[in-house]
Amino acid sequence: MAKVKNIAALDFSAHLKAVEENYKLVQVLDETGKVVNKDLLPDLKDEELVQLFKDMLWSRALNDRSTVLARQGRLGFFAPTIGQEASQLASHYAFEKEDILFPGYRDIPQLIKHGLPVDKAFLWSRGHVEGNNYPDSLKAMPPQIIIGAQIIQAAGAGLGLKKRNKKQVAFTYTGDGGSSQGDFYEGINFAGAFRAPVVFYIQNNGYAISTPRHKQTAATTLGQKAVAAGIPGVIVDGMDPLAVYVVSKAARDWAVAGNGPVLIETLTSRFGPHSTSGDDPKRYRDQASFDEWDKKDPLIRMRNFLTEKKLWTEEHELELIEKFDEDIKEAVAQADAAPKQLISDSLKTMFETPTDIIQEQIEQFEIKEGK
Ligand SMILES: Cc1ncc(C[n+]2csc(CCOP(=O)(O)OP(=O)(O)O)c2C)c(N)n1
Numbered sequence: 001m002a003k004v005k006n007i008a009a010l011d012f013s014a015h016l017k018a019v020e021e022n023y024k025l026v027q028v029l030d031e032t033g034k035v036v037n038k039d040l041l042p043d044l045k046d047e048e049l050v051q052l053f054k055d056m057l058w059s060r061a062l063n064d065r066s067t068v069l070a071r072q073g074r075l076g077f078f079a080p081t082i083g084q085e086a087s088q089l090a091s092h093y094a095f096e097k098e099d100i101l102f103p104g105y106r107d108i109p110q111l112i113k114h115g116l117p118v119d120k121a122f123l124w125s126r127g128h129v130e131g132n133n134y135p136d137s138l139k140a141m142p143p144q145i146i147i148g149a150q151i152i153q154a155a156g157a158g159l160g161l162k163k164r165n166k167k168q169v170a171f172t173y174t175g176d177g178g179s180s181q182g183d184f185y186e187g188i189n190f191a192g193a194f195r196a197p198v199v200f201y202i203q204n205n206g207y208a209i210s211t212p213r214h215k216q217t218a219a220t221t222l223g224q225k226a227v228a229a230g231i232p233g234v235i236v237d238g239m240d241p242l243a244v245y246v247v248s249k250a251a252r253d254w255a256v257a258g259n260g261p262v263l264i265e266t267l268t269s270r271f272g273p274h275s276t277s278g279d280d281p282k283r284y285r286d287q288a289s290f291d292e293w294d295k296k297d298p299l300i301r302m303r304n305f306l307t308e309k310k311l312w313t314e315e316h317e318l319e320l321i322e323k324f325d326e327d328i329k330e331a332v333a334q335a336d337a338a339p340k341q342l343i344s345d346s347l348k349t350m351f352e353t354p355t356d357i358i359q360e361q362i363e364q365f366e367i368k369e370g371k
Helices: 012-021 046-071 085-092 108-114 118-125 149-163 182-193 223-229 241-259 287-294 298-308 314-336 343-348 356-368
Strands: 100-102 170-175 198-204 233-237 262-267
Touching: 012 223, 046 085, 046 108, 046 118, 046 241, 046 298, 046 314, 085 108, 085 170, 085 198, 085 241, 085 262, 085 298, 100 108, 100 149, 108 118, 118 314, 149 170, 149 182, 149 198, 182 198, 182 223, 198 241, 223 233, 223 262, 233 241, 241 262, 241 298, 343 356
Parallel strands: 100 170, 170 198, 198 262, 233 262
Antiparallel strands: none
16 A cells, blocks of 8 residues: 655644644633633622622532432432532623523523522422423523533524524533534534524533543543534633633623634533432542542632632621522422422423324323312
8 A cells, every 4th residue: 555645734643733732721710719810810890709709609509408408309300510610600600691591401500590590490300390481581491401402402592693683692501421412513513604692611520420521532622622613612621710701701702793603611520429310420430530629629719819809708608608598498498389290281381282192181181180
């Protein structure tokens, strides 16, 4: 066989390296909360910085309470968010209420911040139809369970916003596993082709349930997947709230200005199990990995940063957590008071005009349920 000449165009290792080199990690705060990149410090007022930290603390409180409730059998499905607070809350902080959110099942904190009442989030977890009955003001879809499906929905919504000349964007979250799905590639490609205003997040927490990230793809980063769609891709320290915010704000500005979508990979970690339905992460993750990521806890960084700026005290934090716990308890009580879930009501949400078979089932269940 003829020997291929080693000309630059065929230097495949150089190709791979060149792609990787274009995708550098963005960081603003180091693990101790010290600013390591002044140029990227976001333009947030003191009270806004404090609010961002409060959101993250609230999310941790919600995680802790929900974990207990799930263990007591008082919630249905629950996917822990502990460890991902910067990735979730600092990204959401960059968007407007009018922007349309397409969350995955782990993105309940962003959905609540976007306007979903907490009791409805609990009802959703219990599989109650009222959990998906959103107030008109809430610009969001219910959390997606089908991995990656929200990516194509967001791409379509983005195109709709563009066609209507809206100054809004769609934004959506998936995990590292989700970025291995066909829907993911189709969605970012479609949004790129139509320059739809969409910000796509891959929250890379290292695992798709028990499958480690390195077994899912040969790509050295997930952010670089943007290159095939011809759109910008950014990799950000997902444990660094200020970096996540600043990158998200830039992405939203870019998209809303008509330049098309952006893909953001947040490097993060879930400190807990995949879900509370029986997963034991110690079976696929060693203690060293937990210890390594514990040190990167986004709450430690933000707390240190604010304390150094004299914007935060421990007493304030304790008071706040007590208040969050009270609010969450109240929301649980509200969810408990909701009328019992009826299968007939659930069936009625399937189509605006039910098909004959569904209609028949509705009638059968209404008799059984005494309606
Ligand atoms: C299309 C599809 N395939 C498989 C599943 C089963 N499943 C549920 S969660 C999950 C892992 C997803 O991992 P990742 O996207 O990394 O998100 P994470 O849970 O880590 O946030 C899988 C495979 C599913 N829900 N949908």
